[in-house]
Amino acid sequence: MQIRALFLFFSMVSLFACSSAPQLQQQPQVSPDVEIVQKGFSLLLPNKDEWKIVKKDEFKVVLSKKGITNQEQYTIQALVVKLPKFVNDQEFMKFVSKRMKKSQQQSDGKVIEQHAQLIDGLSEKCVKYNSKEQYSGKNKPVILETVNFTCRHSDKDYAGVYLAYSKKYFQGYDDKNFAEKAETLFNNLELTAL
DSSP states (O other): OHHHHHHHHHHHHHHHHHHHSOOOOOOOOOOOOEEEEETTEEEEETTGGGOEEEEEOSSEEEEEEEOSSTTEEEEEEEEEEEOOOOSSHHHHHHHHHHHHHHHHHTSSSEEEEEEEEEEEOSSSEEEEEEEEEEEOOSSSOEEEEEEEEEEEOSSOTTEEEEEEEEEEEETTOOOTTHHHHHHHHHHTEEEOOO
16 A cells, blocks of 8 residues: 555656656757659759659659648659750750640640740750640639759760659649749759669
8 A cells, every 4th residue: 555655656746747847849850851863863852751752763753742732733753865966055955945845735734934045954054944834723724833954964965864843733822932942953953874
């Protein structure tokens, strides 16, 4: 009986001591950056836990994540592509622009913005292609905003790496930092051996 009373007494003292001690604030968990390594390129992905791999093979990876609301969907697509030889950078930009426009013509969307430019990239010039397309939604239009980067691969003259960062959202749910996020992702892309 005394042992039980002592046990209860010490349990109460411990409970009181724990409840009166200052509580440690839990720090929010930050997902570590994770490197995705494919044949021909690697990509450092910030906040890996937010992204789900939709498709992955030797030369391609597709990832997606939800936005802040259910009205938003982000996608990253990175893959090795076959390219012809180009006489100069302008010919390369023209080729990429033509391919992007052809792809847009095959979709049901209406192109509301598009812009192509040559940028300094990995080891050579790259073509950056921004676009916005509008699709019919149930209640309001759906927008697909995409920033694409196509770079010639330094390892093989017939290959390139394509990286696309896109967001699908209902009108009014645009992301003011979208282009910045795409640039950050592009800056985390590296060419590797093919």
